[in-house]
Amino acid sequence: MNLTIRLDHVTRRYRDAVALDDISFQIGTGVTALLGPNGAGKTTLLSLLSTAAAPDNGTVEVFGHRADGTLAERTAIRRRLGFLPQEVEFPSGMTAFGFLEYIAVLKEWNDKTARHREVRRVLDAVQLADRPTIKIRKLSGGQRRRLAFAQALIGDPDLLILDEPTTGLDPEQRAVFRATLSERGRHGTVLLATHQTEDVGAVCDQVLVLDRGRVAFAGDVPSFIDSARGRVWVDDAPVPDAVASWRDPNRRVRSVGGEPPPTAEPVDPTVEDAYLLLVGPTPGVEVAA
Amino acid sequence: MNATTLTIVTAPDRSSATPAWLLLARMEMIRYARRPAFVLGAGLTLAALVPYLDAGEPVDELSMIAPAALIGLIGITVSAQRVWASDRCADAAGSTPVPMATRTLAHLAACLVPFGVGLLFVAVSYARYLTDPPPANGYAALMSDSWVLAVWFALGAVSCLGGPILGVLIARMTDRRAVPILTTVGLVALAIVFQGLFEPLRRIRVFVPWTYWGGPFGIDSDPQRSIVLTGSPHCWVLYLLALCAVAALMALRQDRTWRSPRNRAAFAALLVTAVITCLLAMWTGTPDTIINPLPGDETSWGG
Numbered sequence: 373m374n375l376t377i378r379l380d381h382v383t384r385r386y387r388d389a390v391a392l393d394d395i396s397f398q399i400g401t402g403v404t405a406l407l408g409p410n411g412a413g414k415t416t417l418l419s420l421l422s423t424a425a426a427p428d429n430g431t432v433e434v435f436g437h438r439a440d441g442t443l444a445e446r447t448a449i450r451r452r453l454g455f456l457p458q459e460v461e462f463p464s465g466m467t468a469f470g471f472l473e474y475i476a477v478l479k480e481w482n483d484k485t486a487r488h489r490e491v492r493r494v495l496d497a498v499q500l501a502d503r504p505t506i507k508i509r510k511l512s513g514g515q516r517r518r519l520a521f522a523q524a525l526i527g528d529p530d531l532l533i534l535d536e537p538t539t540g541l542d543p544e545q546r547a548v549f550r551a552t553l554s555e556r557g558r559h560g561t562v563l564l565a566t567h568q569t570e571d572v573g574a575v576c577d578q579v580l581v582l583d584r585g586r587v588a589f590a591g592d593v594p595s596f597i598d599s600a601r602g603r604v605w606v607d608d609a610p611v612p613d614a615v616a617s618w619r620d621p622n623r624r625v626r627s628v629g630g631e632p633p634p635t636a637e638p639v640d641p642t643v644e645d646a647y648l649l650l651v652g653p654t655p656g657v658e659v660a661a
Numbered sequence: 662m663n664a665t666t667l668t669i670v671t672a673p674d675r676s677s678a679t680p681a682w683l684l685l686a687r688m689e690m691i692r693y694a695r696r697p698a699f700v701l702g703a704g705l706t707l708a709a710l711v712p713y714l715d716a717g718e719p720v721d722e723l724s725m726i727a728p729a730a731l732i733g734l735i736g737i738t739v740s741a742q743r744v745w746a747s748d749r750c751a752d753a754a755g756s757t758p759v760p761m762a763t764r765t766l767a768h769l770a771a772c773l774v775p776f777g778v779g780l781l782f783v784a785v786s787y788a789r790y791l792t793d794p795p796p797a798n799g800y801a802a803l804m805s806d807s808w809v810l811a812v813w814f815a816l817g818a819v820s821c822l823g824g825p826i827l828g829v830l831i832a833r834m835t836d837r838r839a840v841p842i843l844t845t846v847g848l849v850a851l852a853i854v855f856q857g858l859f860e861p862l863r864r865i866r867v868f869v870p871w872t873y874w875g876g877p878f879g880i881d882s883d884p885q886r887s888i889v890l891t892g893s894p895h896c897w898v899l900y901l902l903a904l905c906a907v908a909a910l911m912a913l914r915q916d917r918t919w920r921s922p923r924n925r926a927a928f929a930a931l932l933v934t935a936v937i938t939c940l941l942a943m944w945t946g947t948p949d950t951i952i953n954p955l956p957g958d959e960t961s962w963g964g
Contacts, residue, residue: 422755443918447758455755462753463746474750477684478757478764523754533755 374401376531376561377421382430384416391416393585394430403557405572405593406565408582409651414565415458417582418533421563422455434531451480454529458536458565460520462508468495468519469504475523494522497552499545513540521549532562538571550575569644573597579643583651593643600641600649604628607636616648681759685767689743693771693825696739702731703778710782713789720789725816728779733824734845736775740828741841744768748832762916765833769909772825779821783813801875803889803953808946811894812874819901823908830908833915875951887953893946900938907931 377399384392391413408414419425420432426440435452437445462471472491481487495501498518503511511519517540524532534553538546553575556562564576572579572593579596581589589596606624610617615629627636628648693699709727713720747764751757787810795801801809831840855862856873874897875889910928913919 424756450756450758460753461749463749475754477681478751478759480681480758482679482681482684520753
């Protein structure tokens with residue numbers, strides 16, 4: 373595994389709140405999922421990795437460069453980085469091509485011919501090649517999300533950081549998106565922050581779970597799933613002290629955690645089961661029978 | 662999305678002869694020139710020149726208000742919106758190798774577009790002024806050609822530069838969309854209050870951009886009398902240009918990477934220059950207010 377990211381005892385505070393609390397981990401080539409409930413510190417971590425913010429303590433290294441180092445070091449990271457924020461506010465009045473061309477210039481694609489070729493390539497990669505001159509405001513939500521993803525692909529970066537990339541994509545687009553990520557994970561590093569646990573099982577090699585600013589789990593996907601083995605059951609009624617219970621497609625109740633009654637049958641766990649056992653149900657999301 | 666096309670990429674050509682800031686400047690200049698508010702303002706401003714195409718028509722002494730208002734004041738909002746639009750692009754990409762200061766520099770370069778239109782307006786007006794002098798009872802007839810040129814250059818051209826630069830600065834300091842408009846309204850109010858019509862405020866009027874240096878103001882309710890106010894418009898031009906440079910550097914310094922000791926020294930030097938030229942604009946040049954014609958001098962204006 374080629375090492376891409378290394379964090380060593382990193383702490384980041386916002387006034388009195390600790391967003392990241394003395395965390396250390398390493399990420400190499402492949403697709404790594406970043407999971408965690410809201411407020412776990414995921415966005416802060418992505419800000420540090422994208423050189424947009426600096427840690428209060430500890431070191432953040434990307435490709436061997438300090439993410440909080442000199443301008444030259446940060447620029448060296450940025451030249452190999454593609455970043456998709458969770459929310460993108462597009463400029464009004466711009467076309468899809470104009471938007472991507474502007475960002476290509478910001479990514480130092482100074483030669484016009486090469487820049488235009490690269491913009492057309494990423495438009496094609498997100499299946500917007502037939503709509504280059506359309507105003508962004510006329511694109512649908514899913515098309516805008518794909519356009520935002522396209523800008524992250526400019527220059528085929530060695531490190532791709534994606535924050536909730538599949539939000540707003542329909543099932544077909546999500547399937548193609550997974551194929552794209554799998555392809556990219558073979559020769560580069562992808563860090564995928566998501567709440568879509570099915571995406572994790574489909575495309576990710578590694579999982580990093582943050583909870584209240586600390587690393588709750590770091591390892592490969594099978595190990596993560598195995599951590600829930602023997603703690604997931606189906607029955608006709610929910611397990612009383614389960615972390616979460618819900619009705620499955622077979623009209624039976626799936627329960628994660630707790631003490632199962634004698635009638636409960638153990639089943640194979642999923643990424644979602646392991647996640648729920650680790651951090652509990654996501655606040656604000658109702659998981660019930 | 663097509664996964665099979667992702668790996669065939671050539672690296673960006675960073676050794677290109679055209680640096681990123683120049684590319685961005687060119688893009689921002691084109692985008693500024695295409696903004697409907699600018700196109701409308703510039704069109705109306707240039708339309709104000711049409712009467713001067715008639716050889717017998719002298720230049721209106723107050724015509725410089727057209728570029729100042731229609732290009733300079735509107736430029737505050739146009740510029741701010743351009744900066745915010747480019748910020749949204751940069752935010753969408755997270756962190757990019759080209760820093761914020763480079764984008765700011767490109768936006769400052771784009772301010773040359775409105776400045777160019779204002780300069781064209783002044784050049785045409787001044788050419789007509791030389792070939793067809795203004796009436797003898799006008800304020801311009803009392804002063805030298807360089808005095809007239811300095812006043813017109815400041816009012817007609819520098820205002821078209823200063824307004825858009827102020828817009829860049831505002832956008833760099835806040836993302837509140839109402840600030841450029843409120844600033845414009847505030848500047849208009851200040852210009853009216855400090856233009857020199859109110860005698861107690863004449864000494865401090867030179868602090869205010871786009872104020873007047875003279876005109877047919879109507880002294881003592883007499884609309885046919887003209888006035889020339891005190892001070893040096895030559896130094897005032899330098900003062901306004903120094904203010905533009907201060908604002909530009911302040912905008913650039915919003916990017917922390919620009920806060921080097923050398924830039925700090927340049928900023929301090931510009932501030933000192935602005936203060937000195939401001940004081941010189943107030944205390945040199947025309948020592949007393951001139952009213953033309955003087956009350957009772959009916960022969961020079963009664964015709």
